[in-house]
Amino acid sequence: MAGNTRLATAIHVAGLLSFADTVPISSENIADSVNTNPVVIRRIIGLLTKAGLVNVKMGVGGGACLAKSPVEVTLADIYLALEENAVFEVPQLEESHPCAIGRIVRPVLSEVLSGVEQNLLESLRKITLAEVIIKVHSRMKEQGILGQK
């Protein structure tokens, strides 16, 4: 499990919250569904909250709710909320680096790869949480599973 499972986890979390509508769900319940630890969930929910995607209620009966309609939340919103590093890093070289080509190549690569990264964001922006949920719903129907946890 080397790669980044955080986006998958965050979408999973947001999906559950939208299923529950306005009823707050505890990190422990979410953790059970996601198969991880409540603290991992709270860390992710913290980021989603900071980004304005989720509201959290403290105390007894507390938990998290989606702050927006799933139609208004795109996967790009969720991805950005996680504050991940760039997918492709381009370390820059010192001004004094002896190879002229080396010095010049890096800024060009930054430009090119940040363009690619923008495209990645675009394609995440085209998918709403609502669309993901619809796919989940239709699979549930296919498999004859009731719509409850």
Next chain:
Amino acid sequence: MAGNTRLATAIHVAGLLSFADTVPISSENIADSVNTNPVVIRRIIGLLTKAGLVNVKMGVGGGACLAKSPVEVTLADIYLALEENAVFEVPQLEESHPCAIGRIVRPVLSEVLSGVEQNLLESLRKITLAEVIIKVHSRMKEQGILGQK
């Protein structure tokens, strides 16, 4: 420097090789330009060779050459050569996982996120090594730098 600098490094390497045309360049010379260790370069060149993008000549005067014209090499070719993990992992849950929603969400996320990954590849495929080199050349002209290492 947490993120993946390998794509940037690999493009940098391929660019240098194309500058040198059919003259083999040693991993040590490349390492000087890229500002890293020759072994790091050989590891990357090994992957590029395996993917048929580069030819290597052993022994004295040996080194690496581009195996194709830069017009025929896309950034997707280089990216795939590196055999990286998926950008977004989606760990699947056991068949016996108690939460039905959890069991169903994961395959949906796999589907959605692998679509995003395909888009990423598409956008890398649209950029050729030749285009990157042209950008480097024009920056060199701007800065009045001669075309030699």
Next chain:
DNA sequence: TTAAAGTGTAACTATTCTGGTTACACTTAT
């Protein structure tokens, strides 16, 4: 007013990945 159910967050561990480095066997031109 107190107990219980929550969140937020710090701290520590284990795992994995990348990059850097040394070392050494093997290849080849001169």
Next chain:
DNA sequence: ATAAGTGTAACCAGAATAGTTACACTTTAA
């Protein structure tokens, strides 16, 4: 034969993620 190369194994260091425990703080409800 020697020197200049590659290929590759082995190890270290640093960073990120996930998992876990622990505990202070908030809030509902009995």
